[in-house]
Amino acid sequence: MNRRHVLKAGFAAGAAAFAPRLASAAVDFSPMPKGWRSFTLTTRVEPNFANKAWIPLPTFAEADWQRPGRTAWTGNAKLAEKVRDPKYGMEMLRVEWSDNQQNPLIEVSTEVQTQDRSVRPGQGNAAPLSAAERALNLSATDLLPVDGIVKQTAEGIVRGKTRDVDKARALYEWVVENTFRNAKTAGCGVGDVSWMIKTGNLNGKCADLNALYVAMARSVGVPARDVYGIRVVPSAFGYKALGAGSNIVTKAQHCRAEVWLSGSGWTPADPADVRKVVLEEPPTNLAMTDLKVIAARKTLFGAWEGNWLAFNVAHDVKLPGAATKDALPFLMYPQAEDKSGLVDPLDPDAFKYKITATETKA
Numbered sequence: 001m002n003r004r005h006v007l008k009a010g011f012a013a014g015a016a017a018f019a020p021r022l023a024s025a026a027v028d029f030s031p032m033p034k035g036w037r038s039f040t041l042t043t044r045v046e047p048n049f050a051n052k053a054w055i056p057l058p059t060f061a062e063a064d065w066q067r068p069g070r071t072a073w074t075g076n077a078k079l080a081e082k083v084r085d086p087k088y089g090m091e092m093l094r095v096e097w098s099d100n101q102q103n104p105l106i107e108v109s110t111e112v113q114t115q116d117r118s119v120r121p122g123q124g125n126a127a128p129l130s131a132a133e134r135a136l137n138l139s140a141t142d143l144l145p146v147d148g149i150v151k152q153t154a155e156g157i158v159r160g161k162t163r164d165v166d167k168a169r170a171l172y173e174w175v176v177e178n179t180f181r182n183a184k185t186a187g188c189g190v191g192d193v194s195w196m197i198k199t200g201n202l203n204g205k206c207a208d209l210n211a212l213y214v215a216m217a218r219s220v221g222v223p224a225r226d227v228y229g230i231r232v233v234p235s236a237f238g239y240k241a242l243g244a245g246s247n248i249v250t251k252a253q254h255c256r257a258e259v260w261l262s263g264s265g266w267t268p269a270d271p272a273d274v275r276k277v278v279l280e281e282p283p284t285n286l287a288m289t290d291l292k293v294i295a296a297r298k299t300l301f302g303a304w305e306g307n308w309l310a311f312n313v314a315h316d317v318k319l320p321g322a323a324t325k326d327a328l329p330f331l332m333y334p335q336a337e338d339k340s341g342l343v344d345p346l347d348p349d350a351f352k353y354k355i356t357a358t359e360t361k362a
Helices: 002-024 131-136 148-158 164-178 193-199 206-219 271-280 291-299
Strands: 037-047 052-056 066-075 079-084 091-096 106-114 224-231 253-261 265-269 308-312 335-338 351-360
Touching (some): 037 052, 066 091, 091 106, 148 164, 148 206, 164 253, 193 206, 206 224, 206 253, 206 271, 253 308
Antiparallel strands (some): 037 351, 052 091, 066 106, 079 091, 224 253, 224 308, 253 265
16 A cells, blocks of 8 residues: 555645646647548458457447448358447357368458547536446456455545546556556567556556556446557657558557536546657657657647557457357457467467558548
8 A cells, every 4th residue: 555655645746746747748649530531441360270260340439430331251261250249249250160171261341331439538528328338347357356455546536526527537647657568578468467566566558557557447437448449650740659561460459538517428538548659759768847748748648649459348358159158358459379279360370360551532
């Protein structure tokens, strides 16, 4: 608990240092919904030994920022079918090849339209969240508990705040202040929130840092969710850390977060990307007082850029038809299974796939 008091003190000092600089920030980072952009995301899977695969599809739909279109696939699989998870509405392509299939291959493409988002947190006329959605987005998952040390930590951060928007903002600032992006973390991380808090290892990548935010928000009664997706083009605002480096986006997965606030509805919140700017934005290892960091910190609570496609908001994912019954924390990478079980999707020697993003003009 002493560590938590130290972290809270660090947050308070950091927030005080942050506040007066906002007005003088000269960096333009102002995503606004100015029109739809159209993309085709294509995933080509060629498993070396596996005969089953599951491919996440960018078919998550939100009327104001993402509109999925047609999905099509080609290849030599004996089975290829789109599967929808009833709990979260997540869609994937389930694929199986014959045991004697030479050079197994599947290529799946989805057309998607997306645009920038910007809301004023806690303001607006968004329709109320349904009781079922509220319950879902306040519930615990295997790696995101909402009680114990998670709830205790979050309650300390939001003490004295009664409005959800103030709680959500305080948690966002705390995660920005007290975590850091770890370049050595594999992929996007795992998101084991209890372990992070208990050990004091408040580091990782987006699936860790934003999971910490989501779990703490849920623990104090603010509906929140992780949104798993992939960056597809460079940032239009000059942030090299916040966009895809080329049209080959195989390693460009990124998890964002949202909180549901009365008025603004589902509201963007991406503290992990603030820490990514700190670590990776040239010339790298930026100070929290750097103007690029200040602009990102201000913007990423309430807005995000539409250079990214959402797959789903699902946790504890069970792969239909898989031999293993263990659930995945989330589905953001293609998955494959051989006779010994699931193949590591981050090991290119074990599992070959390529993801390409193409922007199309209307």
